[in-house]
Amino acid sequence: MTSISTTSASASILVVDDEPDLRTLYELTLLREGYRVETAACVQEAREQLQSRRFDVLISDMRLPDGSGMELLLELREQQRRERCIVITAYGSAENAVEALRAGAFDYLTKPVDLRQFRQVVASAVQGIGAVPPPGAAPAATNTTNTGTVAGGDALLALVGSSALMQSVKQRIAKVAKGMAPVLIHGESGTGKELAAQALHACSQRSQGPLIAVNCGAIPENLLEAEFFGARKGSYTGATQDRPGYFQAGQGGTLFLDEIGDLPLAMQAKLLRAIQERKVRPLGSTQEEAVDVRIVSATHRDLAADVQSGRFRQDLYYRLNVIEIALPPLRERREDLPALCRTLLTRLARESQMPEPELDATSLAQIAQLPLPGNVRELENVLHRAIALGDEGPLRIPEQALASAAAEMATSPEKSGTQPAANGFTPPPPPGVATATTPPASLEPASDELPDDLQSWLDNQERAILERALQDHGFNRTATAAKLGISLRQIRYRIERLGISLPGDGVRGDSESPDHDRSNP
Numbered sequence: 205m206t207s208i209s210t211t212s213a214s215a216s217i218l219v220v221d222d223e224p225d226l227r228t229l230y231e232l233t234l235l236r237e238g239y240r241v242e243t244a245a246c247v248q249e250a251r252e253q254l255q256s257r258r259f260d261v262l263i264s265d266m267r268l269p270d271g272s273g274m275e276l277l278l279e280l281r282e283q284q285r286r287e288r289c290i291v292i293t294a295y296g297s298a299e300n301a302v303e304a305l306r307a308g309a310f311d312y313l314t315k316p317v318d319l320r321q322f323r324q325v326v327a328s329a330v331q332g333i334g335a336v337p338p339p340g341a342a343p344a345a346t347n348t349t350n351t352g353t354v355a356g357g358d359a360l361l362a363l364v365g366s367s368a369l370m371q372s373v374k375q376r377i378a379k380v381a382k383g384m385a386p387v388l389i390h391g392e393s394g395t396g397k398e399l400a401a402q403a404l405h406a407c408s409q410r411s412q413g414p415l416i417a418v419n420c421g422a423i424p425e426n427l428l429e430a431e432f433f434g435a436r437k438g439s440y441t442g443a444t445q446d447r448p449g450y451f452q453a454g455q456g457g458t459l460f461l462d463e464i465g466d467l468p469l470a471m472q473a474k475l476l477r478a479i480q481e482r483k484v485r486p487l488g489s490t491q492e493e494a495v496d497v498r499i500v501s502a503t504h505r506d507l508a509a510d511v512q513s514g515r516f517r518q519d520l521y522y523r524l525n526v527i528e529i530a531l532p533p534l535r536e537r538r539e540d541l542p543a544l545c546r547t548l549l550t551r552l553a554r555e556s557q558m559p560e561p562e563l564d565a566t567s568l569a570q571i572a573q574l575p576l577p578g579n580v581r582e583l584e585n586v587l588h589r590a591i592a593l594g595d596e597g598p599l600r601i602p603e604q605a606l607a608s609a610a611a612e613m614a615t616s617p618e619k620s621g622t623q624p625a626a627n628g629f630t631p632p633p634p635p636g637v638a639t640a641t642t643p644p645a646s647l648e649p650a651s652d653e654l655p656d657d658l659q660s661w662l663d664n665q666e667r668a669i670l671e672r673a674l675q676d677h678g679f680n681r682t683a684t685a686a687k688l689g690i691s692l693r694q695i696r697y698r699i700e701r702l703g704i705s706l707p708g709d710g711v712r713g714d715s716e717s718p719d720h721d722r723s724n725p
């Protein structure tokens with residue numbers, strides 16, 4: 205930590221603004237923080253300074269008499285210079301701010317500039333300069349003392365897969381990790397969106413700060429505001445003491461908003477305001493608090509379509525989607541299956557304290573037959589069941605799972621994703637596997653007789669439907685709920701009410717992540 209503050213204090217900064225008063229104000233503020241500061245009044249002067257020497261940070265007003273701060277930003281990017289750029293935009297010009305972030309600005313400030321925020325943003329820009337691994341870099345094999353680098357490399361390695369698609373995802377993560385631009389991670393359920401968010405945080409200069417993960421779909425609507433922004437004692441029934449919200453808990457770190465598409469419209473408006481103003485007002489408080497968090501969000505939904513249909517605010521979408529990272533489904537990267545299986549098996553065996561079964565050619569061939577629409581999470585569940593239920597010897601996939609896979613392939617081969625992969629990993633169809641399944645007994649057409657007990661008859665129907673849907677979706681509750689058109693909360697409630705047990709219950713705990721605040725100790 206000492207080395208970071210030494211670097212920060214001696215960082216060199218070029219300030220570009222045509223208003224002498226503002227220029228002096230910024231300069232004095234920065235000098236007081238211990239930085240080395242140069243100033244310029246226009247684009248031309250800034251260019252001259254940049255030609256003669258290198259800086260750590262460039263702070264530039266967007267509108268200058270002979271051009272724009274954007275020009276300087278683009279020139280620095282073109283020349284692949286190291287300066288991190290902070291642009292200052294006019295109040296309300298969201299387009300400029302988003303455009304600058306997309307062009308590679310580290311962060312932006314809005315006029316009138318709040319000096320506390322100014323100091324915070326600059327501190328964040330100079331922090332860890334040179335500490336972030338370059339795109340695609342392997343984890344540090346040297347005994348570096350920079351924990352940020354090692355953690356970042358490790359986090360990228362945790363995202364298993366060396367297919368071209370995954371390599372480009374990892375390169376993008378390493379590239380965009382630095383900076384404050386909001387990132388929207390998009391991908392089907394179980395593709396590793398949360399792991400990607402963890403890697404983004406670990407590779408960023410905020411890695412020493414907290415990573416707060418929030419499942420937006422799992423928080424009761426009436427608690428959203430208090431959970432996000434905090435609450436003062438007595439502000440609602442049950443608030444017996446002041447409570448910080450996610451924004452406060454994430455100070456100096458990253459706020460990961462999972463399932464952002466599930467946020468109700470009213471809360472979307474409040475979130476937008478918090479992001480724009482970088483201030484939040486806890487419930488029951490008259491004071492706003494400045495917050496310094498980087499926003500990373502994720503969704504399996506088509507948010508652009510939700511914007512079209514009015515389910516999601518366009519302005520918030522625009523703010524969150526400054527940088528997009530798309531996680532490919534497993535069916536588009538089947539060549540990653542062997543490596544994924546090895547990593548997952550090692551972890552699952554360790555967690556359930558069982559011997560790690562060998563993965564031989566037959567095991568891999570069996571796994572390759574599974575369509576895995578629930579992606580890596582489903583693969584994890586399949587392997588977990590196979591470990592829990594298997595005998596000694598190499599890993600074998602239970603017959604039932606193979607039969608369902610064959611049935612699925614028979615009905616929708618185009619969706620199964622079991623076409624041969626580039627490395628020829630996909631095996632021939634399984635011998636002796638039925639090509640159609642019989643529906644569970646409880647789903648057989650009902651007889652004409654009226655039930656004696658309507659409630660238990662309905663419960664049985666509901667249980668059978670849920671069990672079948674869960675099975676079809678690799679026991680992924682999020683995907684099952686989406687298929688059945690109910691919310692995650694509802695499916696949890698129903699599973700509990702009907703006493704449906706999921707694979708892993710009572711063996712090792714649920715392989716799905718808890719609902720929210722996953723990184724909060």
Ligand SMILES: Nc1ncnc2c1ncn2[C@@H]1O[C@H](COP(=O)(O)OP(=O)(O)OP(=O)(O)O)[C@@H](O)[C@H]1O
Binds near residue numbers: 394395
């Ligand atoms: N590339 C990967 N390498 C290793 N494990 C992975 C990978 N992708 C996903 N996993 C594992 O699969 C499980 C699901 O991943 P994760 O929770 O990140 O997915 P998700 O896309 O956020 O899912 P959901 O949309 O359902 O929340 C986790 O246990 C995670 O560790």
